[in-house]
Amino acid sequence: MSTESPRTTSAAARRRLLEDGRASGLYSGAAWSLGDAAGPYDRGWTGTRALEGPALDGHDLWDLASVTKPIVGLVVMALVDRGVLGLDDTVAHHLPRYSDSPHAARTVAQLLDHTAGLPGGVPLYRDHPTRASLLRALGPLPRNAEPGTRVTYSSQGFMLLGLIAEQAAGQGLEQLMADLVGAPLGLTGTGFRPGPADRSRAVATEDCPWRGRTVVGEVHDENAVVLGGVAGHAGLFSTLTDLELLARCLLDGGAPLLEPDTLTLMTTPRTDHLNLRRTLAWQGQDPVGSPVGDTFGPASYGHTGFTGTSLWIDPEAGRYAILLTNRVHPSREERGFVALRREFHTIGG
Numbered sequence: 001m002s003t004e005s006p007r008t009t010s011a012a013a014r015r016r017l018l019e020d021g022r023a024s025g026l027y028s029g030a031a032w033s034l035g036d037a038a039g040p041y042d043r044g045w046t047g048t049r050a051l052e053g054p055a056l057d058g059h060d061l062w063d064l065a066s067v068t069k070p071i072v073g074l075v076v077m078a079l080v081d082r083g084v085l086g087l088d089d090t091v092a093h094h095l096p097r098y099s100d101s102p103h104a105a106r107t108v109a110q111l112l113d114h115t116a117g118l119p120g121g122v123p124l125y126r127d128h129p130t131r132a133s134l135l136r137a138l139g140p141l142p143r144n145a146e147p148g149t150r151v152t153y154s155s156q157g158f159m160l161l162g163l164i165a166e167q168a169a170g171q172g173l174e175q176l177m178a179d180l181v182g183a184p185l186g187l188t189g190t191g192f193r194p195g196p197a198d199r200s201r202a203v204a205t206e207d208c209p210w211r212g213r214t215v216v217g218e219v220h221d222e223n224a225v226v227l228g229g230v231a232g233h234a235g236l237f238s239t240l241t242d243l244e245l246l247a248r249c250l251l252d253g254g255a256p257l258l259e260p261d262t263l264t265l266m267t268t269p270r271t272d273h274l275n276l277r278r279t280l281a282w283q284g285q286d287p288v289g290s291p292v293g294d295t296f297g298p299a300s301y302g303h304t305g306f307t308g309t310s311l312w313i314d315p316e317a318g319r320y321a322i323l324l325t326n327r328v329h330p331s332r333e334e335r336g337f338v339a340l341r342r343e344f345h346t347i348g349g
Contacts, residue, residue: 010348011042017347018325021340022047027308027325029056029203031240032344036318037251040244050204050214051330061194061202061237062324063220065305068236069158071181071190071246072173073112073281074257076165077266078180080108081259085168087112087280094164101139108164110147111157112280113270117143120154125210125222134226135163151276155223155233162232174230184256185249189239192219193229202237205307207330220307220328234305240324243311247320250313267301267315291338292321292345308337312345321345 004012018030029047033040045056064071079085085094085108092104103118110116119141128134138159144152162173169176174192182190194202199217207214210222219225221234229235249255254263266280277284282301283291290296291304292312302312308327313320323344327337 006348007041013347014042014344015044015046017340017344019046021325021337024336026335026337026340027327028053028329029060030323030325031056031058031060031062032324033240033244033247033320033322035244035247035320037248039248043240043244045240049202050216053204056203057201058240059189059201061189061198061217061239062309062326063203063205063305063307064236064238064309065220065234065307066155067238067303067305067309067311068234069155069232070281070303070311071177071236072158072162072165072232073266075173075176075180076108076112076161077258077262077280079165079169079176081262085165089164089168091160091164094167095160097135098139098160102141102143103139103160106147106157108161109270109280111154111161111164113278114151114153114157114276115148115271115274115278116154116157117145117147117150118152118154118157118160119144120152120156122156123222124156125226129226131227134223149274151271151274151278153276155221158233159223159227159231162230165232172230173232177236181246181257185242185245187238187242187245190236190242192235192237194237198237203324203326204329205326206328206332214330240322243322243324244320247311247313247322251315251318251320267299267313291341293342295346295348296321304341306332308341310341 031045033043087109092099106116128137194217202217205215205220219235224231224234253260269284271278285300296314297316299316300314304310308325310323
């Protein structure tokens with residue numbers, strides 16, 4: 001009869017799963033952490049920073065991809081707390097250059113919960129290789145739904161949010177991230193555009209056909225590349241330790257980042273009458289088809305990233321789950337990672 005605790009058994013199962021994922025070629029490396037407001041109770045890493053690279057050591061730097069979005073959302077909500085931004089502020093109010101755009105009257109809240117009617121996944125970089133031309137191209141993008149009638153996941157909406165935050169605060173998004181998220185939490189490895197020292201510990205992403213090389217320490221998302229590596233939808237890099245600090249902050253009520261009522265407002269589902277559950281900048285726990293399975297409660301929220309990253313918070317159960325992989329290495333082809341991610345999250349605590 002085994003004397004191991006259920007938590008020990010689950011930790012072993014998660015490690016086996018992620019080691020098997022590495023062996024099956026789903027990624028070169030993975031890091032993970034599960035915990036509560038007091039800290040992690042299961043954390044580790046396996047594999048290497050690239051297929052032929054050095055072993056992970058726990059201090060590795062990961063391209064968060066779209067996990068950038070809710071962290072930029074925290075910046076936006078911190079500005080709301082300070083009275084610098086309002087959720088009902090419109091695109092045109094802060095960005096006059098888009099006053100003739102179909103999206104001029106869309107609000108900060110609609111951009112945050114993806115109900116603004118902006119399209120998603122538009123490869124603007126292909127026809128607009130400079131920052132100026134790409135920003136121009138955001139304006140006339142056609143709506144794919146009437147505002148407020150459908151959730152359409154839109155990186156383009158978060159590009160606008162990043163610009164709005166910068167204009168409202170009179171500071172660049174890079175500095176806002178450092179001041180409003182990084183410094184209050186004591187994050188030492190989170191930011192845009194890693195410098196040479198940080199790039200040396202970055203985990204590789206795609207052998208990118210567009211760039212003609214394997215991407216390491218540079219944002220994977222091509223639209224973000226054209227925007228200079230700093231954008232509202234992608235571009236942040238972080239470490240396992242920093243994301244643990246963020247997760248614990250969220251479980252503990254949001255201080256010192258946000259007022260408790262503001263975090264509650266941010267993480268309360270807003271679109272249950274529509275096709276997907278969304279909060280302000282976070283994915284909600286959809287009843288069917290959740291990327292993290294069905295063991296997280298209905299009040300849980302989180303976000304996934306295209307590179308193979310995710311952060312999920314269950315405030316009612318008082319737990320978090322972090323999974324970091326480079327599932328786009330060496331290619332972005334889906335090789336079974338979606339099923340592995342779901343299984344990772346459904347293994348008991």
